[in-house]
């Protein structure tokens with residue numbers, strides 16, 4: 001997928017007014033999310049030299065020239081979403097989770113979620129919890145338990161340290177380039193004059209199989225190699241930390257249960273802002289406009305910035321999620337955020353079904369298949385999460401451990 005407003009679009013596309021609302025799955029080109037369609041995308045990401053170590057495409061919604069997609073690798077590392085209450089910040093973060101997951105397999109990109117406001121006392125409904133069925137999501141926590149929050153801050157800092165030690169002087173992309181090169185050298189050695197047939201010994205076979213192919217091409221690996229991969233997760237995958245209501249963490253309300261531990265979480269997030277780019281760790285945060293958050297490191301270091309409009313009130317006004325993305329070079333693209341927790345449209349459930357047919361009923365008109373009504377069926381996010389889960393199983397994606 002290439003995107004609206006990004007450089008390199010070969011031809012100028014016609015600009016059209018923004019829609020009043022948008023469905024994220026349509027913007028992703030996944031109106032009927034199926035495991036094969038997701039696996040095709042993941043395989044494409046494996047072959048992309050621009051996305052070494054994992055592709056991180058966040059599709060925000062519909063723009064004047066098609067879908068608006070922020071590439072956290074090329075244009076990030078970090079994304080800030082600002083908007084007043086009710087402007088659609090949480091829904092946009094959910095769209096980011098969904099689109100990152102659709103673009104890359106879960107053992108090459110994992111997601112950690114934090115709801116910065118205590119959902120119980122803040123009355124924030126489900127927050128980011130609704131995303132936890134997406135197989136890429138390894139961790140979710142809410143700012144209402146100081147013990148878990150401190151534990152999270154510690155393990156996030158430990159993860160940064162682990163990555164820094166593993167990378168040495170390389171940055172994330174260099175490290176992955178190095179692995180690919182050494183994999184190719186191993187493959188060449190196996191076909192050296194001393195081994196003209198190129199038949200690899202047991203160790204050569206191991207190394208060639210594991211190193212020559214980028215981890216995400218598992219679906220094309222020999223079955224044995226694919227099975228081996230399920231044993232251990234690749235040591236370095238992209239990690240995206242997504243935080244809702246950062247302002248509530250920066251200035252926790254008096255008496256809020258997470259207040260005593262908010263500082264430690266903020267310090268860990270600041271470390272991600274500073275060091276994340278080199279370490280393959282990205283930060284996506286949503287917050288209210290202005291206030292003390294504007295001075296925070298997370299806000300200052302965000303290269304991609306979204307500003308959402310206050311929710312409209314009139315009947316002919318756009319749905320929440322109307323905003324503008326400012327790219328690192330200062331260009332601005334308006335968009336309508338793609339909704340992902342809407343109920344799936346009726347047409348999306350019209351799949352062929354097989355039913356037993358009694359001999360004496362042959363010739364009867366076909367019975368109407370009950371179709372889920374719009375309004376009480378599963379959400380697009382649930383549909384996508386289930387397809388992602390099946391696709392992850394199909395490619396034998398290794399499980400990435402939780403940070404908690």
Ligand SMILES: Nc1ncnc2c1ncn2[C@@H]1O[C@H](COP(=O)(O)OP(=O)(O)OP(=O)(O)O)[C@@H](O)[C@H]1O
Nearest residue numbers: 084085086087088089090091319320321337338339
């Ligand atoms: N892109 C969208 N399209 C249609 N409806 C949306 C969209 N984004 C949000 N909404 C709806 O707008 C309302 C507010 O959304 P959301 O909770 O995401 O906003 P918020 O900025 O996080 O505000 P708050 O923190 O006060 O909840 C919800 O009812 C949500 O379903």
